[in-house]
Amino acid sequence: MTGTEQTVVLTTFADAKDAYRAKDLRQALYDEGEIVMADVLVNLHGEEHRARRRVENRLFRRETFDHYERDLFPGVIETTVAPYLAAGKVDLVHLGHELLLNLAALTAGIDRPEGTAAETERLYAYMMRFVEGATLAHSTQDKDAQRVVIGQALLDWDAEFLTPSIERRRALDPADRPRDVLTCLMEHADELGLTHEVLRREVAFFLLAAAHTSATAFVRSIDHILGWIAEHPEDAPKAAGDPLFVQRCVHETVRLNPSSPIGKRRALAPVRLRSGMEIPEGSSVIIDLMAVNRDPEVFGPDAAEFNPYRTPPPGVAPFGLSFAAGMHVCIGQDLAAGVVPGNDVDPDNHLFGLVTGAVRYMFTCGVRRDPDDPPVRDANTARPYWGRYPVLLGGDA
Amino acid sequence: MSYTASVDKTVCISAGLCVAEAPEAFVFDDDEIAEAVEGHPGLSDEALVELARSCPSGAIRVLDADGNEIELT
16 A cells, blocks of 8 residues: 555455446556557446447457358468468467467458568567557566557558558448448447547557457467376367367466456445455555456365366356456457357357367367477566467377 | 346446347347346246346346345346
């Protein structure tokens, strides 16, 4: 506690869920990342948030996800992985971002008219700058210097990718415009009071959020599954052949490794949680997701362990609160992680999520660690990211 | 079917989970805000409570036959 400001740390699942739903607790996770995150969806509150979320939610419906998962993404995975499969090796961190960037660009509405690898590499470089911006709070680098570079990257990306994408849509008959975030925002810009600068950050946010969070889940899921099947070789065939097993592994991975290790809120008024915990007005609330998602009261005495056969109690998602809850629940949750299967799941009509599809595909390609090139953590951030994760593909698995 | 459901339209963020999970019991209005269909067809009382619990914005309210609000946490 410093001066009049108090910090309240929540470590139980019940308190965290309650806090996420409290209307007087405002998003504060991205306060240091405003260079990219100012006025974007996840930073809005109250009516302003509700109005934009309602407009954007129209794009994030299950029929759209179904189209991505069954029609669009299998081809994207195959095409993206093919050169690495031929080479017999790849860095999973780079592949994950490249793979998910291809989908994120479609969802966000960033066109790549050249269709070249060089063009995708340039977009990839911009996106990684935006990731730096959004996670600036956890940076271990000179943050002011980073802000200058990231601000310039936003302007350069706007000139090279965003403005041409806007002009292309303006030239089309409204009925022929692609159904993506950019089109949606252009059509509702007046109603939502969007300036070009806010639109720029919102589209950049969708690009980074869709690609980066899924890419980190992709790498971590493969890491956990490789560890699991080393201990449980009888499950090895399931990694390539049983999408429900892979989805369970993805959910368990996301529970243990939330995209952000904390949630953060600021109290706009005094809040009393159901447990009786009092949160004073003006205080900062830290939701310790690493602890919350390992709450033994909810996930059992082995909550800290990876176990794809874990069955959480009714009303608790297998991925815990990694996608948050309440007004800021992740808009792309079902797209990334699919729908949580019930007991009567029909695999032919089930949404497994794009991360599940990508992870499972890698196991059909014989993904395995490279014994001569072990994975290393990313030293540029306090977040537990892999910096490099070299793997071998094809050949003798 | 003794429980009744309602959607607080000032809270709903149009996430659409209720409409996707129980299309007979919840529909979108013209502004794509969810609304409950009377009698929540196709959903048992227990399933209705579970669905209300999973609403991301907490916009669904469930009352028992005596008009008492069901605790959703």
